[in-house]
Amino acid sequence: MTAVMELPLLPELLSLPRPAGWSGLRAQAEQALEGQGWPSTRMETWKYTDLAALRQLPVRPGGARTVDIGAMILPEARGSRLVFVNGRFDPHRSNTCNLPAGVRMLSLAAASEMARELGSLAGVQADPFANLNSARFQDGAVVIVPRGVAVEAPLHVLFVNDQPEAESAAGLGATLPRLLVVLESGASATLVEEYRGSGPGLTCAVTEVLLRADANLEHERIQREAPQAFHFSHLAVRVARDARYACRTIAFGGRLSRSTPHVVLAEPGAQVVLDGLALLGDAQVADTHSFIDHLVPHCTSRQTHKTIADDAALVVFNGIIYVRKDAQGTDAQQQCRGLLLSPRARVDAKPQLEIYADDVKCAHGAAIGQLDPEAMFYLQSRGLRPALARNLLTYAFASDLLAGVLVPSLRRQLRQTVLARTNAENLESLS
Amino acid sequence: MLSIRNLTARIGDNDVLKGIDLDVKAGEVHAIMGPNGSGKSTLGKVLAGHPAYEVTGGQVLFDGRDLFTLAADERARAGIFLGFQHPIEVPGVSNASFLRLAYNKKAEADGREELDPLEFDDFIQEKIRRVKMDATFLDRSLNEGFSGGEKKRNEILQMCVLEPRLAILDELDSGLDIDALRVLGEAVTGLMNPERALLVITHFPRILETIHPDQVHVLFAGRIVRTGGMELALELESRGYDWLKAEATVSGRA
Numbered sequence: 217m218t219a220v221m222e223l224p225l226l227p228e229l230l231s232l233p234r235p236a237g238w239s240g241l242r243a244q245a246e247q248a249l250e251g252q253g254w255p256s257t258r259m260e261t262w263k264y265t266d267l268a269a270l271r272q273l274p275v276r277p278g279g280a281r282t283v284d285i286g287a288m289i290l291p292e293a294r295g296s297r298l299v300f301v302n303g304r305f306d307p308h309r310s311n312t313c314n315l316p317a318g319v320r321m322l323s324l325a326a327a328s329e330m331a332r333e334l335g336s337l338a339g340v341q342a343d344p345f346a347n348l349n350s351a352r353f354q355d356g357a358v359v360i361v362p363r364g365v366a367v368e369a370p371l372h373v374l375f376v377n378d379q380p381e382a383e384s385a386a387g388l389g390a391t392l393p394r395l396l397v398v399l400e401s402g403a404s405a406t407l408v409e410e411y412r413g414s415g416p417g418l419t420c421a422v423t424e425v426l427l428r429a430d431a432n433l434e435h436e437r438i439q440r441e442a443p444q445a446f447h448f449s450h451l452a453v454r455v456a457r458d459a460r461y462a463c464r465t466i467a468f469g470g471r472l473s474r475s476t477p478h479v480v481l482a483e484p485g486a487q488v489v490l491d492g493l494a495l496l497g498d499a500q501v502a503d504t505h506s507f508i509d510h511l512v513p514h515c516t517s518r519q520t521h522k523t524i525a526d527d528a529a530l531v532v533f534n535g536i537i538y539v540r541k542d543a544q545g546t547d548a549q550q551q552c553r554g555l556l557l558s559p560r561a562r563v564d565a566k567p568q569l570e571i572y573a574d575d576v577k578c579a580h581g582a583a584i585g586q587l588d589p590e591a592m593f594y595l596q597s598r599g600l601r602p603a604l605a606r607n608l609l610t611y612a613f614a615s616d617l618l619a620g621v622l623v624p625s626l627r628r629q630l631r632q633t634v635l636a637r638t639n640a641e642n643l644e645s646l647s
Numbered sequence: 648m649l650s651i652r653n654l655t656a657r658i659g660d661n662d663v664l665k666g667i668d669l670d671v672k673a674g675e676v677h678a679i680m681g682p683n684g685s686g687k688s689t690l691g692k693v694l695a696g697h698p699a700y701e702v703t704g705g706q707v708l709f710d711g712r713d714l715f716t717l718a719a720d721e722r723a724r725a726g727i728f729l730g731f732q733h734p735i736e737v738p739g740v741s742n743a744s745f746l747r748l749a750y751n752k753k754a755e756a757d758g759r760e761e762l763d764p765l766e767f768d769d770f771i772q773e774k775i776r777r778v779k780m781d782a783t784f785l786d787r788s789l790n791e792g793f794s795g796g797e798k799k800r801n802e803i804l805q806m807c808v809l810e811p812r813l814a815i816l817d818e819l820d821s822g823l824d825i826d827a828l829r830v831l832g833e834a835v836t837g838l839m840n841p842e843r844a845l846l847v848i849t850h851f852p853r854i855l856e857t858i859h860p861d862q863v864h865v866l867f868a869g870r871i872v873r874t875g876g877m878e879l880a881l882e883l884e885s886r887g888y889d890w891l892k893a894e895a896t897v898s899g900r901a
Contacts, residue, residue: 589699598749604748612788
């Protein structure tokens with residue numbers, strides 16, 4: 217980088233005393249942060265995502281709160297839920313009574329030795345927000361599924377950032393959620409990692425997922441924080457031999473959100489599906505910088521990223537699929553599709569294949585545009601007014617990706633949100 | 648019901664319709680035949696209000712109203728239905744939901760009761776029997792992954808649900824096997840009554856064996872060059888279109 221030293225990143229948080237545990241990881245992260253400071257739009261990976269608004273806001277650690285999570289409960293995960301409010305484990309709203317023998321869902325504070333893998337995937341990062349998390353996270357969740365165990369009920373990890381509006385003058389309430397997920401050989405599970413919030417919040421999250429051989433994880437990552445919130449989340453995944461990792465990241469909330477999934481196909485036969493959906497309006501910004509790393513031969517990856525931008529929203533997608541020299545027989549596909557609903561909305565999409573092996577099957581594409589006029593005409597020819605036809609097609613564009621959500625109550629909730637966000641009140645029957 | 652006078656239309660710089668005159672009365676079935684590129688599909692799309700086609704002249708009255716003052720969706724609610732040659736796939740919206748939405752929009756326009764999902768479920772069962780559609784197609788996304796024939800079946804199902812006064816069917820027969828063609832032909836015929844009319848656009852006379860037309864028109868180079876009865880369709884089957892092309896060219900020079 218340049219010799220120009222950036223101002224230190226969020227000193228309000230970094231100057232807090234170092235929490236107990238993981239001192240090695242924290243020391244490394246602190247050291248990395250010393251040279252990092254605030255990212256600027258002069259950096260390639262931050263070119264379109266301007267943090268100027270965030271830099272002007274004061275930040276403070278989010279205080280302790282109690283939150284009514286009634287509307288956030290997924291009935292399917294009634295006995296397999298961990299809840300964190302403003303970075304603190306909430307044992308009264310968590311419930312893990314319905315876990316098969318040997319399956320662990322714990323707060324990090326209670327996990328001790330079981331969380332020894334923490335930091336092994338997301339150690340020092342290029343992303344300073346991830347390093348900030350490593351340096352100062354207070355608590356977090358650990359999920360461990362032992363060898364050969366198939367967990368029926370979805371595992372729900374809910375991180376709430378709840379900040380009182382009244383204190384917005386005091387700045388953004390910050391939380392640093394941390395999540396470690398380990399599926400041992402042949403284990404399978406569905407994980408819902410969800411970020412909710414209200415009021416002016418700042419979330420810097422890091423999630424690590426370790427899938428051993430033949431493991432199978434369906435991972436839903438849902439970000440529906442408050443409209444004035446800032447959200448940064450880094451995801452680091454390692455997929456071992458013949459294991460399958462399917463992840464869907466859905467972003468509705470936040471004034472500015474950035475997701476940086478980094479998925480390594482580490483052993484032959486690994487399969488990855490990394491899908492994303494961002495549905496934005498007003499002046500929201502959602503940035504995805506993904507990296508899918510094909511290290512070894514005969515792995516498969518599929519990535520579909522869909523975005524809908526209305527009003528003056530900005531969507532940034534930069535997806536790198538990296539196929540290393542030894543990764544012969546790689547089968548990788550990447551699709552980025554964006555829908556612009558307003559002349560002021562913008563999508564900056566950069567699908568990227570970097571291939572260093574010669575025997576591979578790779579394809580990528582990006583299609584950004586308006587609704588298909590032929591589809592509009594088709595619906596209008598059936599008597600739907602233009603506004604309704606437009607809403608229906610917008611809903612359909614998003615809903616298509618939601619069809620794969622395996623938890624029925626979550627799928628319904630998400631579809632309701634999409635219905636509401638596409639102004640499709642007379643489409644309620646469609647959900 | 649439908650009165651077309653000297654209709655001309657183009658897409659881009661291409662003049663496709665060059666003066667169409669046609670009268671369709673309630674209770675009548677008309678067939679529009681003609682070779683590829685003669686303007687048959689364009690006529691259907693212009694009548695349904697496709698925005699890519701520009702009407703450059705002439706007049707069309709539907710029940711005495713100037714059709715071109717109505718947008719595509721208004722025409723549909725007024726009772727015009729276009730069965731597409733290539734129906735559009737809409738992933739993410741279930742066929743049943745879409746059918747109910749379309750039905751309720753039409754019902755609203757007609758001042759009839761809208762149907763809730765349970766009522767509609769009863770209503771649709773009889774319709775899918777009529778077109779012999781497997782009920783699983785109701786839960787699938789609209790036309791997504793349907794074969795050509797299944798899409799056509801779905802078009803006729805939509806027609807059965809909407810019960811249009813004027814249905815324009817564009818190449819219903821393409822992609823259909825003989826049995827499916829008979830089933831759908833019978834479904835279409837079953838919807839006919841003295842209040843309704845049908846305009847069937849086709850290359851091949853076979854469909855006309857189940858949908859008996861009152862009149863057969865041959866369209867060539869944007870004009871109707873001949874009108875007759877079923878015997879004209881059969882003559883086209885045995886002789887092809889070339890003799891008509893030759894005739895049209897000669898009369899065009901005269």
